[in-house]
Amino acid sequence: MTVVPLEALPLETLRRRSSSKWRTYPDDVLPLFVAETDFPLAEPIRTRLADAVEIGDTGYTPADPGIRDAYVGFAARRFGWTVDPRRIVTTADVMMGVVELLRATTSPGDRVVITPPVYPPFWICIEEAGGVAEEVPLLDDGQTWRLDLSGIEAALADGARAVLLCNPHNPTGSLHDREALAALAEIADRYGAIVISDEIHAPLAAPDAGFTPFLAAGPAAERVGFAVTSASKAFNLAGLKCALMIAASAERAADLTGLPREVAWRTGLFGALAGIAAFSPESDGWLDALLVRLEQNRRLLGELLAEHLPRAVYRAPDVGFLAWVDLSAYGWGTDPAAAILRECRVAFHHGPEFGTAGAGHVRINVGCAPEVLTDAVRRVAAFAAS
Ligand SMILES: Cc1ncc(COP(=O)(O)O)c(C=O)c1O
Known part of the structure; x- marks a missing residue:
């Protein structure tokens, strides 16, 4: 059709x-x-928000507004990826999720690898979390941009504690392939580092686009990784404030549940309602x-x-x-x-x-x-x- x-x-x-x-x-x-x-706006989002305005549904966001199940359905339909809804915690936005995850898993002064050219707030948010950004630029062969896996390995071997990945990558719009993500996960696992995969642009990947969620890149990725995502880029909802932090192993899920309670309380109700509608099959x-x-x-x-x-x-x-x-x-x-x-x-x-x-x-x-x-x-x- x-x-x-x-x-x-x-x-x-x-x-x-x-x-x-x-x-x-x-x-x-x-x-x-x-x-x-x-x-x-997608019609299901418009109606959901209009209904909420109609009845003054503008209070605090409940612990489980339904966005987790909505995202689980979306990930299965669009990426063939199985997510456990119990391993999702929401917060206000993706960068806040990144900051809180860095705070929870690294110590002040720790180095965090980023792969420029990359979304400018990565530098700012690492600093906000008390870390120091370490640049390992993407490799550009004139055809594709790729992760510099040996550069990242050298940084981790030298003591960097985390990698802040952008997948799909902003500003290049490029996808990291499964092999590269699996190799990154293995490297991080070897050095006891964590990987936070910013997947805010992932809902813009069509089911056949070849997008691999970092957490679907194998057992090492499950051990070391978090994904942070949102409906906000694909559906233009950035002002409504709802993002999802996702884990795929018991240990990383414990990091999520160990976050300060306020982190989840900051989820915007309109963001959650809009996100539920966005991730539903109707959208x-x-x-x-x-x-x-x-x-x-x-x-x-x-x-x-x-x-x-x-x-x-x-x-x-x-x-x-x-x-x-x-x-x-x-x-x-x-x-x-x-x-x-x-x-x-x-x-x-x-x-x-x-x-x-x-x-x-x-x-x-x-x-x-x-x-x-x-x-x-x-x-x-x-x-x-x-
Ligand atoms: C890669 C990336 N991460 C995060 C953000 C910001 O997301 P949020 O407003 O949810 O913090 C953007 C916004 O464009 C982005 O491109």
């Missing part, structure tokens, strides 16, 4: 939104930076339509760049709505997004914030209408030609 791509809301409607994407810059700027998307149709739209937009970006900015280096992401583009050839300095914002009134994410490998790069959010993406690239092309 052909899936009709999801349509984004019109710009005049989006400009009435009050979220970060729409209120950071004036109205003449096309915002393609922060990881929010421009689509209407699969909306999600599939979104994935078709995103795949088309990833391809469209490649076509637009080839036509209008041929010196840009772009590899289509495997999944998701974030694209990593090297614009160094245009001579706009280490932070092309700054010049582009000033000259084109287009907001891309600043490459250097993702680490030193981000010099000359921008991250482009393609979770928008094709017309918006086209307008953004054309504006930048006009600047390049000036």
Whole structure:
């Protein structure tokens, strides 16, 4: 059956939104930076939240609002992954989950491996948890980005205590394959380190996309790992505050239940209600339509760049709505997004914030209408030609 791509809301409607994407810059700027998307809510989410508003259902979140079972169903349907609902604890958001898990499993001053270019708050959250970020950059052979397993092993052998993984990876949109994840788990196991796998972008992986949940990468992964995920990226629910921390072994599950009680109390009720609706089979149709739209937009970006900015280096992401583009050839300095914002009134994410490998790069959010993406690239092309 052909899936009709999801349509984004019109710009005049989006400009009435009050979220970060729409209120950071004036109205003449096309915002393609922060990881929010421009689509209407999935109908099951809209109804669930509208019902809650109707009856003033705005209190505290119960210990088990139903999101665990909803996620277990989603993981089975979409990834063929069996999750034990008793080994899930919720909290407000993914980065809070990461901070709390690091606090629970490492000591102040411990080094935590990250693999830049990577989501900028990784540095900040490790520091917030009392740790020190140790960079082991992704290996880039010009075709794919891969984990530097020997670099990670060297860091762990030298005393680093944890790895904060991004799977799928932000900003490249790349997937780590099962073999790499299993090897990472073996290495961590050998050195008694833990792995926290940030899987917030995973719900954007279609069932046949080849996404492997870290905890499904074998027994060592179960021993060393946690996953932290949310419906918030795929379904655009970041403001509602609900994320899931998942374990797959008794020992790691004990870490979860040992977290301070307040960690789970911070789960937002609207986030949980929306997440339950998002992860239910009733939202699969909306999600599939979104994935078709995103795949088309990833391809469209490649076509637009080839036509209008041929010196840009772009590899289509495997999944998701974030694209990593090297614009160094245009001579706009280490932070092309700054010049582009000033000259084109287009907001891309600043490459250097993702680490030193981000010099000359921008991250482009393609979770928008094709017309918006086209307008953004054309504006930048006009600047390049000036
Ligand atoms: C990889 C990654 N992790 C975490 C987050 C933030 O998630 P949360 O708002 O749930 O902390 C984002 C947001 O874009 C992200 O891309």
